[in-house]
Amino acid sequence: MLHNTEEASTAGAGSNGTTIPVIDFSLFTSDPSECARQVGEASKNIGFFYLRNHGIPQALIDDMFECSEQFFKQPVQNKSKHMIGPNNIGYSPMKSERLDVEHQTEGDVKEAYNVRKYSIEEDSTKYFTRGNEVQLKQVGTFYKDLHRLARDILRCFAIALQVPEGAGGQAYFDGSHEWEAESGTTLRFLHYPQQTGDPHTPLAGSHTDYGSITLLMQKDIAGLEVQASRTHKDVPWVAAPVIPNTILINIGDHLQMWTNGLLKSTMHRVVYNPMQLHHSRYSIACFIHANDDTKLDPIPTPLITQDMRAEAVEFEEGRNMTAGEYLHWRLARSYNFEQPLEEAK
Numbered sequence: 374m375l376h377n378t379e380e381a382s383t384a385g386a387g388s389n390g391t392t393i394p395v396i397d398f399s400l401f402t403s404d405p406s407e408c409a410r411q412v413g414e415a416s417k418n419i420g421f422f423y424l425r426n427h428g429i430p431q432a433l434i435d436d437m438f439e440c441s442e443q444f445f446k447q448p449v450q451n452k453s454k455h456m457i458g459p460n461n462i463g464y465s466p467m468k469s470e471r472l473d474v475e476h477q478t479e480g481d482v483k484e485a486y487n488v489r490k491y492s493i494e495e496d497s498t499k500y501f502t503r504g505n506e507v508q509l510k511q512v513g514t515f516y517k518d519l520h521r522l523a524r525d526i527l528r529c530f531a532i533a534l535q536v537p538e539g540a541g542g543q544a545y546f547d548g549s550h551e552w553e554a555e556s557g558t559t560l561r562f563l564h565y566p567q568q569t570g571d572p573h574t575p576l577a578g579s580h581t582d583y584g585s586i587t588l589l590m591q592k593d594i595a596g597l598e599v600q601a602s603r604t605h606k607d608v609p610w611v612a613a614p615v616i617p618n619t620i621l622i623n624i625g626d627h628l629q630m631w632t633n634g635l636l637k638s639t640m641h642r643v644v645y646n647p648m649q650l651h652h653s654r655y656s657i658a659c660f661i662h663a664n665d666d667t668k669l670d671p672i673p674t675p676l677i678t679q680d681m682r683a684e685a686v687e688f689e690e691g692r693n694m695t696a697g698e699y700l701h702w703r704l705a706r707s708y709n710f711e712q713p714l715e716e717a718k
C-alpha cells in the first residue's frame with residue numbers, strides 16, 4: 374500500500390484557506406436537510422466535496438481497480454480493439470484526448486476505457502473484462518450502485534435548492550436521471566502510466582466536467598488539483614488528495630447551467646506526481662449526465678435569478694442545447710475523431 378494521503382481535516386487546504394470538505398453521507402438517512410445543507414454549501418463554494426459512508430463497498434471498488442489494472446497492462450494492440458468514437462464508448466489511447474482545448478498542443482498523458490450504461494452486457498464491456506464473467510457482473514453492480522448514489526446526491530441538491538413540491542420537490546432530478554434512459558452517463562477507467570514526467574505538463578488538462586455530477590475514486594497516488602473559483606482565474610490550485618474510504622464528488626456543467634452559476638462547475642486538472650516515477654496512477658470516474666433530451670435551462674427555485682446569468686457566461690454556447698447535444702459538442706472539441714485514433718500522438 375502506498376502512502377500519499379492526508380488527514381481529512383486538512384484535505385485540499387489551499388494557501389488561501391480554501392478546503393474541500395468531507396461530508397458524512399450517513400446524514401442523508403439520519404438528517405437529510407443537514408446533509409443537503411452541507412452538500413449545497415460545498416457546491417456553492419469550491420464545487421467539490423468528499424463523501425464518506427457513501428454505501429459503495431470498498432471491496433467492490435478495490436476489485437474494479439484490479440480489473441482496470443489487468444486491462445491496461447495488456448499490449449496496446451489488445452486494448453485497441455474497441456476504440457472510442459463519437460458514441461464515447463471504448464478505449465481512448467495515450468494522448469488522444471485534449472481536455473484543455475485552448476492551451477494544450479499535445480494530448481493528455483493518460484489512457485482510458487469508457488463503459489456506457491446500455492453497454493454493460495455489450496462487447497465493449499465484455500472486452501474490458503477480458504471474458505471474466507465475475508468481473509463483468511461486478512461492473513454492472515458497481516455502475517448501478519454509483520448511479521443510485523448519484524441520485525441520492527441529486528436529491529440533496531433539490532432540497533438545498535428549495536425546489537417547490539409542485540415542481541417535484543426533492544425528487545426533481547429523478548425523472549431527468551433515469552437508469553433506463555439514453556444519456557451520456559459514462560463509467561470511465563483511467564490510467565496515467567509510470568513516467569519521468571514534466572511537472573509543468575498536466576497529465577489531464579484543465580477542464581470542467583460536462584454532466585450533472587462526477588463521482589471520482591483515486592487509487593493511492595494523488596495528482597488531482599482544483600481551482601477554487603470560476604470567476605477569478607488567478608486563484609491557486611488546491612490539491613485533492615486521496616482520502617481512504619471516500620468518493621470525491623464534483624459539480625458538472627449541467628448543474629452550473631441549471632442554477633445560473635449558483636453551483637460551481639469547478640475547473641480541475643491532473644498534474645504529475647513524483648510517485649509516478651515508480652508507479653502508475655489509476656482513477657475511476659463516473660460521469661452522471663441528464664437524459665439526452667433534458668434542457669439545460671435554469672430550474673424552478675427561488676434561489677436562482679436572471680441576473681445570475683453572467684456567472685454562467687462561459688457556457689453561453691451551450692445555453693440552448695439539450696444534455697445530449699452539449700455532450701456531443703464538448704466531445705467533438707476534445708477528440709479528433711477525423712484522425713484515426715491509433716495514430717494519435
Ligand SMILES: O=C(O)CCC(=O)C(=O)O
Pocket residue numbers: 563577582589591597641642643656658
Ligand atoms: O483522474 C482523475 O483524478 C480526474 C480525471 C478527470 O478529471 C476527468 O477525467 O474528467
Ligand SMILES: [Fe+2]
Pocket residue numbers: 580581582641
Ligand atoms: Fe474531470
